[in-house]
Amino acid sequence: MAKNNGNWGINTRLAHGGNDPRDFFGFVNPPVVHASTVLYPDAATMTTRGQKYTYGTHGTPTSDALAAAIDELEGSAGTIIVPSGLAAVTVPLLAFASAGDHILVVDSIYRPTRHFCDTMLKRMGVDVEYYEPRIGAGIKALFRPNTRIVFTESPASNTYEVQDIPAISKEAHAIGAMVMMDNTWATPLYLRPLDHGVDISIHAATKYPGGHSDVLLGTVSANEACWPKLLGGFDALGCCAGPNDVYQVLRGLRTMGVRLEHHGKNALEIARWLETEAGVARVLHPALESHPDHALWKRDFSGASGVFSVVLAGGGQKQAHAFLDALKIFGLGYSWGGYESLAVPVFLDDRTIAKGPYEGPLIRLQIGLEDLEDLKTDLSAGLAAARAA
Numbered sequence: 001m002a003k004n005n006g007n008w009g010i011n012t013r014l015a016h017g018g019n020d021p022r023d024f025f026g027f028v029n030p031p032v033v034h035a036s037t038v039l040y041p042d043a044a045t046m047t048t049r050g051q052k053y054t055y056g057t058h059g060t061p062t063s064d065a066l067a068a069a070i071d072e073l074e075g076s077a078g079t080i081i082v083p084s085g086l087a088a089v090t091v092p093l094l095a096f097a098s099a100g101d102h103i104l105v106v107d108s109i110y111r112p113t114r115h116f117c118d119t120m121l122k123r124m125g126v127d128v129e130y131y132e133p134r135i136g137a138g139i140k141a142l143f144r145p146n147t148r149i150v151f152t153e154s155p156a157s158n159t160y161e162v163q164d165i166p167a168i169s170k171e172a173h174a175i176g177a178m179v180m181m182d183n184t185w186a187t188p189l190y191l192r193p194l195d196h197g198v199d200i201s202i203h204a205a206t207k208y209p210g211g212h213s214d215v216l217l218g219t220v221s222a223n224e225a226c227w228p229k230l231l232g233g234f235d236a237l238g239c240c241a242g243p244n245d246v247y248q249v250l251r252g253l254r255t256m257g258v259r260l261e262h263h264g265k266n267a268l269e270i271a272r273w274l275e276t277e278a279g280v281a282r283v284l285h286p287a288l289e290s291h292p293d294h295a296l297w298k299r300d301f302s303g304a305s306g307v308f309s310v311v312l313a314g315g316g317q318k319q320a321h322a323f324l325d326a327l328k329i330f331g332l333g334y335s336w337g338g339y340e341s342l343a344v345p346v347f348l349d350d351r352t353i354a355k356g357p358y359e360g361p362l363i364r365l366q367i368g369l370e371d372l373e374d375l376k377t378d379l380s381a382g383l384a385a386a387r388a389a
């Protein structure tokens, strides 16, 4: 079967990307290789490490299959696979940031990314500065002679501001800085960051690629220029993922296209419906025409996934808790991208710039694969409880 066929549609590529069945006796799926030791045929080969696989931390046919599938989707030169989405953030930052560097991180970043920057990176002597998500080309006003990395995440965690990634990348490259992007929300199906000037694309594969809330994994994909240093950092850190988890994500990728389409369609329909419901002040979903960044989202993204936030019309913790406690289908739990619907209260106390104001409590909704009418009934009960609280 020919690989890397650029003419194939996305679901064909998802179904056939990565491994070639003919490499392993025709079995459709690749072997799950549990490995530390790899044997060499002789001392000379061992001395030069002159064979494809050398040790478990440096890759196996299982990790290669997923990395190749992700490279096809991202258009990247190489992909590393790490044990969680958070590791997919920390490993590239550790690989590229040095003491004395200044790095710019979007203020609406995933909270644990910020925690890593504020603790380990700062302790290592990296100067971390946060910027407004809608800054666009204005980022250049924040550049210093030692600015090395601009870290982006778009749309924003929990509040869904859209960043002008091409404008930011252009300015960053003009001063020799690199751009990293946490692209978990869109997946490579709805945005290919490297096509927009990003150097390193980051994914919590825990979410839509895994898709079943039963595995943690991260992928980091680099362009040609950044790939050797990313791989070097990965090899130095030994932060490799277990083979069963890697396999499960490759398995998840096969159906990600159809799942994502369903998540996206249901989420947008629920977002539109919520906009009309009593007790809702605003819905923060970039595919809604009412979203302030809708035009930017439409310009750069080819679709929307299934997670967004709703702002209740007034109230505080009491109303938020009443809403959440009334839900029967939506589970109260962190993460997203799985088949089941989830709701979490959003706290913006870590932010210094992009913190509102909002009219009332924020609730993040992950729309699963359940039937739409059941989800609406559940959310109606939540809204009624919040209004009554």
Ligand SMILES: Cc1ncc(COP(=O)(O)O)c(C=O)c1O
Pocket (backbone or CB within 6 Å): 084, 085, 086, 087, 110, 153, 157, 182, 184, 185, 203, 204, 205, 206, 207, 216, 217, 218, 335, 336
């Ligand atoms: C945007 C984003 N990036 C990274 C992560 C981290 O992924 P993981 O839970 O696999 O560590 C998350 C998890 O919620 C996330 O929302």
